[in-house]
Amino acid sequence: GNSVTQMEGPVTLSEEAFLTINCTYTATGYPSLFWYVQYPGEGLQLLLKATKADDKGSNKGFEATYRKETTSFHLEKGSVQVSDSAVYFCALSDLLMDSSYKLIFGSGTRLLVRP
Amino acid sequence: AAGVIQSPRHLIKEKRETATLKCYPIPRHDTVYWYQQGPGQDPQFLISFYEKMQSDKGSIPDRFSAQQFSDYHSELNMSSLELGDSALYFCASSLKLAGGHTQYFGPGTRLTVL
Numbered sequence: 040g041n042s043v044t045q046m047e048g049p050v051t052l053s054e055e056a057f058l059t060i061n062c063t064y065t066a067t068g069y070p071s072l073f074w075y076v077q078y079p080g081e082g083l084q085l086l087l088k089a090t091k092a093d094d095k096g097s098n099k100g101f102e103a104t105y106r107k108e109t110t111s112f113h114l115e116k117g118s119v120q121v122s123d124s125a126v127y128f129c130a131l132s133d134l135l136m137d138s139s140y141k142l143i144f145g146s147g148t149r150l151l152v153r154p
Numbered sequence: 155a156a157g158v159i160q161s162p163r164h165l166i167k168e169k170r171e172t173a174t175l176k177c178y179p180i181p182r183h184d185t186v187y188w189y190q191q192g193p194g195q196d197p198q199f200l201i202s203f204y205e206k207m208q209s210d211k212g213s214i215p216d217r218f219s220a221q222q223f224s225d226y227h228s229e230l231n232m233s234s235l236e237l238g239d240s241a242l243y244f245c246a247s248s249l250k251l252a253g254g255h256t257q258y259f260g261p262g263t264r265l266t267v268l
Contacts, residue, residue, distance in 0.1 A: 071255040071256070073256075075259070081261065082244060082259050082260055082261040082262045083197065083244060083246075083259040083262075084259070085256065085257075085258060085259075088255075088256060090255060128196060128197075132255040135202065135209050135210040138250070139185050139202060139204050139209050139210075139248070139250060140248070140255050140257075141187060141199040141202060141210065141212065142187075142189075142197070142199065142246075142257055143199075144196035144197050144198075145196060146195075146196050147195075147196050
């Protein structure tokens with residue numbers, strides 16, 4: 040079945056450092072890909088998405104490019120802030136019987152940014 | 155902008171009790187999903203509804219049932235609660251006409267079973 044693999048955390052960085060969180064996927068067909076962020080004690084917030092190969096999703100300084108040839112969707116940010124500390128989930132959309140979609144999540148990567 | 159609303163936000167129950175979780179999707183969204191997130195784990199798909207019809211089921215125990223009502227809100231009913239049911243339960247909604255891929259999540263209901 041379809042699956043998502045993320046790099047294990049925690050990832051600890053100093054403020055203004057460059058961030059990369061790796062995400063690879065296994066899927067039949069052409070899923071959409073997502074990054075969701077979960078701040079402590081809160082729900083899941085959609086961070087960015089890409090719906091087809093070579094699409095780049097971006098939001099709040101974060102970027103990820105849908106790479107079909109490497110089946111990857113790595114999350115990057117040029118300069119992290121303390122407020123970016125959270126758990127980041129990579130996810131793909133998996134087709135259901137009635138043409139709606141469920142999300143399959145990776146295991147999540149905890150990011151801790153130190154001042 | 156209106157978001158997905160879930161109630162209650164926190165719920166404490168004893169073993170073998172029942173619980174009902176409610177979800178109000180974003181206005182005009184026609185599809186509702188339920189996910190379960192155990193401590194330190196990723197969210198797992200439980201069940202979904204499109205236009206008040208059950209769409210698909212994931213790893214949802216037989217003790218759990220759900221439905222979507224005419225106003226599109228959904229309820230997840232959980233009976234004979236077990237300690238292992240303690241988790242964060244998310245509801246998400248999407249609009250099929252917009253492609254249906256993008257799901258917006260509510261803040262979750264944290265269920266603790268004692």
